[in-house]
Amino acid sequence: MANAYFDHNSTTALKTDVLEAMLPFMASQHGNATSRHSFGRTARAAVEHAREQVANAVGAYANQIVFTASGTEANNFAVRGICSNLDKGQILTSAIEHPCVSRPALAIQSSSVQAKNIHVDSDCNINLAHLQKLLLTPTNLVSAMLVNNETGVIQDITKVAEMARERKAYVHTDAVQALGKIPVNFFALGVHAMTVSSHKIGGPLGAGALVLDKRIDIQPLLYGGGQERGLRSGTENVAAIVGFGVACDLATKNLSAFDVHTANLRDHLEIGLAKLNAVIFGYNGLRVANTSFFSFKYIEGETLVTALDKAGFAVASGSACSSDSTDPSHVLLAMGVPEDLARGAVRVSFGLSNTVQEVEHFLLALKQELTRLRNLTAVMA
Amino acid sequence: MANAYFDHNSTTALKTDVLEAMLPFMASQHGNATSRHSFGRTARAAVEHAREQVANAVGAYANQIVFTASGTEANNFAVRGICSNLDKGQILTSAIEHPCVSRPALAIQSSSVQAKNIHVDSDCNINLAHLQKLLLTPTNLVSAMLVNNETGVIQDITKVAEMARERKAYVHTDAVQALGKIPVNFFALGVHAMTVSSHKIGGPLGAGALVLDKRIDIQPLLYGGGQERGLRSGTENVAAIVGFGVACDLATKNLSAFDVHTANLRDHLEIGLAKLNAVIFGYNGLRVANTSFFSFKYIEGETLVTALDKAGFAVASGSACSSDSTDPSHVLLAMGVPEDLARGAVRVSFGLSNTVQEVEHFLLALKQELTRLRNLTAVMA
Numbered sequence: 001m002a003n004a005y006f007d008h009n010s011t012t013a014l015k016t017d018v019l020e021a022m023l024p025f026m027a028s029q030h031g032n033a034t035s036r037h038s039f040g041r042t043a044r045a046a047v048e049h050a051r052e053q054v055a056n057a058v059g060a061y062a063n064q065i066v067f068t069a070s071g072t073e074a075n076n077f078a079v080r081g082i083c084s085n086l087d088k089g090q091i092l093t094s095a096i097e098h099p100c101v102s103r104p105a106l107a108i109q110s111s112s113v114q115a116k117n118i119h120v121d122s123d124c125n126i127n128l129a130h131l132q133k134l135l136l137t138p139t140n141l142v143s144a145m146l147v148n149n150e151t152g153v154i155q156d157i158t159k160v161a162e163m164a165r166e167r168k169a170y171v172h173t174d175a176v177q178a179l180g181k182i183p184v185n186f187f188a189l190g191v192h193a194m195t196v197s198s199h200k201i202g203g204p205l206g207a208g209a210l211v212l213d214k215r216i217d218i219q220p221l222l223y224g225g226g227q228e229r230g231l232r233s234g235t236e237n238v239a240a241i242v243g244f245g246v247a248c249d250l251a252t253k254n255l256s257a258f259d260v261h262t263a264n265l266r267d268h269l270e271i272g273l274a275k276l277n278a279v280i281f282g283y284n285g286l287r288v289a290n291t292s293f294f295s296f297k298y299i300e301g302e303t304l305v306t307a308l309d310k311a312g313f314a315v316a317s318g319s320a321c322s323s324d325s326t327d328p329s330h331v332l333l334a335m336g337v338p339e340d341l342a343r344g345a346v347r348v349s350f351g352l353s354n355t356v357q358e359v360e361h362f363l364l365a366l367k368q369e370l371t372r373l374r375n376l377t378a379v380m381a
Numbered sequence: 382m383a384n385a386y387f388d389h390n391s392t393t394a395l396k397t398d399v400l401e402a403m404l405p406f407m408a409s410q411h412g413n414a415t416s417r418h419s420f421g422r423t424a425r426a427a428v429e430h431a432r433e434q435v436a437n438a439v440g441a442y443a444n445q446i447v448f449t450a451s452g453t454e455a456n457n458f459a460v461r462g463i464c465s466n467l468d469k470g471q472i473l474t475s476a477i478e479h480p481c482v483s484r485p486a487l488a489i490q491s492s493s494v495q496a497k498n499i500h501v502d503s504d505c506n507i508n509l510a511h512l513q514k515l516l517l518t519p520t521n522l523v524s525a526m527l528v529n530n531e532t533g534v535i536q537d538i539t540k541v542a543e544m545a546r547e548r549k550a551y552v553h554t555d556a557v558q559a560l561g562k563i564p565v566n567f568f569a570l571g572v573h574a575m576t577v578s579s580h581k582i583g584g585p586l587g588a589g590a591l592v593l594d595k596r597i598d599i600q601p602l603l604y605g606g607g608q609e610r611g612l613r614s615g616t617e618n619v620a621a622i623v624g625f626g627v628a629c630d631l632a633t634k635n636l637s638a639f640d641v642h643t644a645n646l647r648d649h650l651e652i653g654l655a656k657l658n659a660v661i662f663g664y665n666g667l668r669v670a671n672t673s674f675f676s677f678k679y680i681e682g683e684t685l686v687t688a689l690d691k692a693g694f695a696v697a698s699g700s701a702c703s704s705d706s707t708d709p710s711h712v713l714l715a716m717g718v719p720e721d722l723a724r725g726a727v728r729v730s731f732g733l734s735n736t737v738q739e740v741e742h743f744l745l746a747l748k749q750e751l752t753r754l755r756n757l758t759a760v761m762a
Contacts, residue, residue: 005410005420011616013410026403026585029386029394029734036686037695039386069450069587072605072615100605100614107604204407205618206450206587221602223488224453224481233481234453235392237586305417314418353410 004313004358008200009149009177009291009349014243015202021246022204025239033236034227043238050245054209057248058175058196059185066210066228067241071176071197072100073221074210075143077232078172078193079104081218082141088112092134092169094126094144094155095119095334101143101174118144122336123285124153131163139169146178146189150318150331150347151282152291154182161190170216176200176208180251180258181288192216198240203247206240254352262290262350265359269348272363276370279341281332290351295337295344299373302326304346307373311365313358316347385694385739389581390530390558390672390730395624396583402627403585406620414617415608424619431626435590438629439556439577440566447591447609448622452557452578453481454602455591456524458613459553459574460485462599463522469493473515473550475507475525475536476500476715482524482555499525503717504666505534512544520550527559527570531699531712531728532663533672535563542571551597557581557589561632561639562669573597579621584628587621635733643671643731646740650729653744657751660722662713671732676718676725680754683707685727688754692746694739697728 005013014022024030025046031039033047048062055062068074079101083091091105095117105115116134119127126144135142142164146157161171172193178184180201186194193216198207212218212231224233251258269292270280278294295301301317308315318329328342348362386394395403405411406427412420414428429443436443449455460482464472472486476498486496497515500508507525516523523545527538542552553574559565561582567575574597579588593599593612605614632639650673651661659675676682682698689696699710709723729743 007412007416007418007420010413010416010421011411014407019407022407026395026400030392031388031695032391035388035391035695035697036683037388037690037697039388039695040391069454069618070615072603073450073454076603076605076614098605099607100603103604103614107600199616204620205616206621219488222453222457222481223484224457224479226480233484234451235580235586237450239585240587302417309418314412314416314420316416316418 004354004362006313006315006348006350006354006362008351009347010316011199011205012202012351013353014204015247015250017250018203018243018246022239022243025242030238033238034225043236046238046242047236050241053245053248054196057179057184057252058194058211059187060211064186064211064214066212066231067236068208068210068232069206069234069237071174071195071200071208074195074197074208075100075174076104077210077221078195079141079143080108080221082170082172082193082216083108083113084219086113086140089138089140090114090116092116092118092131092139092142096124096148096331097143097145098149098174101145105143120334124148124151124282124331124335125285126155126160128156128159128163131160135163135167135169139164139167141170141172143172143174145174146184147175147181147288148282148331149177150329151285151293152177152287153282153285154178154288157189157191165190177288180255181290183255186211193218198244198247201247201251204240204243206237207244209244258352259289261352262354265350265354265356266290266292268356268359269363272359276367281335281337281345291347291349293345293347295341295346296370297341297344298377299344299370301343301345303373304344304369307369308365311369313362313365316349318345318347385735385743387694387696387729387731387735387743389732390728391697392580392586393583393732394734395585396628396631398631399584399624399627403620403624406623411619414619415606424617427619427623428617431622434626434629435577438560438565438633439575439592440568441592445567445592445595447593447612448617449589449591449613450587450615450618452555452576452581452589455576455578455589456481456555457485458591458602459576460522460524461489461602463551463553463574463597464489464494465600467494467521470519470521471495471497473497473499473512473520473523477505477529477712478524478526479530479555482526486524498715501715505529505532505663505712505716506666507536507541509537509540509544512541516544516548516550520545520548522551522553524553524555526555527565528556528562528669529663529712530558531710532666532674533558533668534663534666535559535669538570538572546571558669561636562671564636567592574599579625579628582628582632585621585624587618588625590625639733640670642733643735646731646735646737647671647673649737649740650744653740657748662716662718662726672728672730674726674728676722676727677751678722678725679758680725680751682724682726684754685725685750688750689746692750694743694746697730699726699728
């Protein structure tokens with residue numbers, strides 16, 4: 001059983017203050033936030049307070065926040081909502097997007113609407129020259145993530161948005177992996193839509209949001225009771241939304257502490273990784289502080305993850321958000337990493353709860369496991 | 382401030398056992414259920430256990446359960462997933478469906494695909510002769526709810542399914558208001574898809590499910606990481622799913638107690654309502670035990686709900702699931718109730734926590750408020 005958790009880009013523990021804020025909405029009767037009786041009004045007030053908290057954390061106004069049940073839902077909503085009813089044009093998504101951006105784009109492709117990938121370079125940066133070239137064709141939507149979930153590389157979304165706007169295209173950014181790690185400001189980025197998620201920042205599962213430019217023309221993904229100004233129907237998940245709000249406040253408050261603390265752990269880790277001859281992906285890119293994505297030649301990532309788990313360390317192989325596929329990471333392939341090296345990929349993503357001691361123990365365990373696995377391979381060969 | 386909660390068809394309090402089962406997944410680090418380390422495997426095991434619990438409660442196999450974040454999402458998924466890519470045909474929804482069934486059907490209408498309403502009679506029963514007539518036109522999907530959320534009237538879905546299947550149409554039923562109130566058996570109903578929701582049965586918000594006939598051809602609504610066998614992407618909301626599972630167990634266990642207890646309260650209430658000359662909607666239909674939907678001539682429902690709230694009773698006006706619209710209930714209009722009487726509609730929906738004493742106090746308060754409001758109207762006239 002692992003006891004050191006190094007997989008914070010996948011999901012995080014609920015912060016104590018978050019759970020405390022949620023419990024009153026779970027431990028006793030609360031109302032449907034649409035109901036007009038006092039139970040409902042209490043729920044409504046809590047949802048609206050959380051909306052302010054989320055808005056504050058992303059530099060937007062409360063009336064720009066549309067609550068969803070997840071980042072995945074917000075991304076599907078953005079792509080399909082902006083591009084539904086298209087009869088021609090194209091949708092551009094970066095080659096390193098999470099599948100909850102790229103797959104909805106593929107799903108709405110037709111004979112006259114094409115979904116195309118924007119290339120990235122070997123450091124995991126979006127190739128702006130390629131974007132420029134693609135934008136010569138009339139484009140409806142450009143979607144590019146602010147921080148890549150696997151490598152942690154930060155993209156120049158301000159520039160992407162500027163280029164897209166020049167060509168009259170809408171711009172969406174998936175900022176799920178950015179919130180809590182770097183400053184996120186909706187207006188400064190210049191996008192029309194932005195996705196954030198609660199459970200990546202110490203909030204609960206069950207809440208996400210799409211932040212919208214009020215002038216955007218977008219269709220709902222979920223139709224029904226008309227909640228969220230008709231843009232997202234479904235009974236508001238009050239406790240989860242309340243938790244998301246508090247988690248946003250904490251993310252802002254802890255932003256520099258998170259950066260300093262996890263950068264220290266990451267640097268410790270990567271000095272050790274270098275001694276073990278790891279290849280670190282996106283090393284030359286501008287990265288968030290908590291993420292390290294690496295590979296060892298001739299060692300399978302899945303095997304290493306399982307071995308490290310037994311040794312007490314929870315890390316991810318490739319993208320932890322995807323299904324049980326054993327395909328190599330599409331992010332690494334887009335960066336031009338050879339397939340066999342990509343299959344070796346292991347991701348460590350730190351949180352405030354991790355310690356230098358854990359990292360040191362991890363490096364010892366990693367060294368042992370590498371030796372053991374290499375010997376095993378040598379014996380079997 | 383209301384303290385007697387009579388709005389259980391809108392949302393219910395979390396049961397103590399449900400909250401206790403959820404807390405371990407909230408109070409400490411848990412993994413993403415897709416992750417392969419021990420944190421992830423623990424989460425996965427919990428999700429799969431809950432899947433068995435939900436399946437048991439609805440008479441289906443675990444591999445037929447697709448978890449969603451809500452009943453609204455499951456209904457949108459059913460309608461759009463079954464009907465996407467249609468190039469001709471029709472979608473039939475009963476005139477009393479929740480908007481999260483009827484509105485997605487309207488949203489996918491095109492020049493060659495039509496969404497049509499199946500009429501209901503004055504007792505809130507689906508007009509089977511009208512359905513038969515509509516089915517003469519080639520039909521892709523028939524969606525009809527098992528229990529109406531406003532009147533509590535139970536529909537003959539077995540018959541609806543039989544008629545639809547004869548015409549090679551798929552059948553979906555929204556069973557959100559049925560689960561926990563009457564026995565629900567997927568196979569006995571003969572449908573291809575069925576929606577259930579957690580927060581209507583003492584489970585948390587954030588979990589619902591679409592139960593599927595394995596042979597059905599359905600497209601995802603949410604694309605991404607490929608969770609739920611590729612049918613519904615997004616990180617599993619482990620705590621909510623665990624709570625939903627326990628709530629399903631309890632719903633089955635308490636089914637007859639719920640029926641007996643709430644029927645007694647409802648009968649008490651309706652004897653009193655008759656003395657006050659209320660019109661009770663769906664009174665001659667076969668109803669679930671906990672629901673009473675009624676109106677008083679010349680009294681506005683919203684006004685009465687507000688007055689009763691001040692007197693300490695949380696009840697709903699029209700449909701509590703809809704947005705801030707003040708239109709009269711579409712269910713009552715479909716039943717042929719005159720618009721002014723429909724505007725007076727008030728819904729009481731009981732739960733196991735309610736008592737006869739609360740009902741007696743409610744009847745006293747109601748009588749007082751009716752007198753006060755009538756005097757007020759007389760003075761103003």
